[in-house]
Amino acid sequence: MRYWLMKSEPDDCSIDDLAAMPGQTVAWYGVRNYQARNFMRDQMQPGDLAFFYHSSCAEPGIAGIVEVSRRAYPDTTQFDPASRFYDPKSSPDDPRWLNVEVRFVRKVRLVALSELRQHEALANMRVLQKASRLSITPVDPAEWRYIHEHLIDAR
Structure with a gap:
């Protein structure tokens, strides 16, 4: 099993939004960075656990725990011209972008970025x-x- 940190802007999808979704699952769509895409494609497996991290908000930090519930597959937003994630260079025959699905495990108290920084044991954490x-x-x-x-x- 591997462990991950997955960032989401709470205005798009918060841990509370995920908890309220049917089946408590969501596709992790809209990733447009090749390294992050490759993590999903090459390494993420069902059963892996991740910190659900609220980003680009007043107080960024870990807000919950999720589990990868489905392997990477083509992100449909790349094919939709109305989507802000549309990629005209991608096609259904040769998709560039992928997403995994994650399932809600539990909400946790917000562990703020500033709190994470206070712990020397976490100094090498990528975030x-x-x-x-x-x-x-x-x-x-x-x-x-x-x-x-x-x-x-x-x-």
Whole structure:
């Protein structure tokens, strides 16, 4: 099993939105970065767990836990000219962009980015690195355990 951090803008899809969706699943659509796409395509598997991270908001941070519930498949938004994620260079015969589906596991208290930065054990976490803009990043198993033991489940 692998661990991930997946960023979502809460105005688009928050952890509460996901919890209220039918089946509590959502396609992780709109990823337009090749490295993040490759993580989904090459490494993410059903059963992998991820931190659901609220980004581009007043207080960014970990808001919940999700599980990858479906392997990568073509993101349909790339084919829709009305979508802000439309890619005219992509086609159904040769899609550029993929998404996985994730399933709600649980909401957690918001573990703010500023709080994550206070823990030396998390210093190498990708989300804490300068200019880290990827919407999907791997999380080291030791970082995953630390966050659970010291920040999520400790309270």
